[in-house]
Amino acid sequence: MNPTATRLIDACEQxxxxxxxxxxxxARRVAMVAGTTPSSVSYHFGSQEQLVIAAAERVYKRLNAERLSLLNSAAQRASPNPPALEDIIAALIGPSVRWSLEPGSKYPVLSHFTSMAQRSRDPELYRSIIEGIEHHRVFIPYFRLLAPWLNEAEIGWRISCALGIRSQVTRSRLRNEVLANHAIDFSDAEEVIAHIVDVVAPMFRKAS
Known part of the structure; x- marks a missing residue:
């Protein structure tokens, strides 16, 4: 990527x-931080909106890399057996929860991206990121090893439900605290992850 374009993404993310x-x-603020001119935003990205999308895409790649790293680590620890169900779920939903609570994380980039996508007049610009599923599909073979009675579609639906629970937890902290009668410390990422895992895991277990 062109060095100026990289500086613009860095500045936008910051x-x-x-x-x-x-x-x-x-565009003026971004250009000032990047040490270039406001016109360079449209020159390199077409618009400020597309610059934000480029920044969000880069952050999503980091988040997904962390997710896959946790999954691979769980698989290596358990080898030659399949990784534990709880570890697979924690790898799937854990990074988002941690980022949402970690000061200095890049989670605000994703929050602003979501806000822009909801209000955009050109939703097609966001489709490849919002509807991208390949990084989630990586988890399907692992779930199938532990739940062979579920087909790929059934596992995909359960992954979607797990991600929905994660999204509600990361975006609605105050409401969740009230609904949980303040019994869960929603500022403790590991406690939150453990509670989500407890709720999601039965979806992948065979009913007795």
Missing amino acids: LLCKIGSIEELT
């Missing part, structure tokens, strides 16, 4: 982690 609202982001 600002998205600092601002409270996506409206605070401007």
Whole structure:
């Protein structure tokens, strides 16, 4: 990638982690941090919106790399047996939970990206990221080893449900605290992950 384009993505990512609202982001601010001119945003990316998408795509790749690293580590620990069901689920949902609670993480980039996608007049720009599933499909063979009575579609649906639970937990902390009667410490990532795993795991177990 062109060095100026890389600096623009770096600057955009940095600002998205600092601002409270996506409206605070401007091409001028991004260009100032990147040490270039505002016109370079449209020159290299076509628009500020597409620059944000490029920044979010890079952050998503890091998140998914962490997810796959956890999955591979779980598989290596258990080899030659399949990894534990709980470890597979934790690898799937854990990074998002940790990032959402970790000060200094890049999670705000993804939050602003989601906000932009919901309001965009051109949803096609976001489709490849929002609807991308290949990094989730990697988990299917592992779940099938532990739940061979489930077909691929049934496992895919359960993965979708698990991700939905994760999204509700990471986006609605105050509501979750009230619904859980403050019995769960939603500021403790490992406790939150453990509770999500407890809820999701039975989806992949055979009913007795």
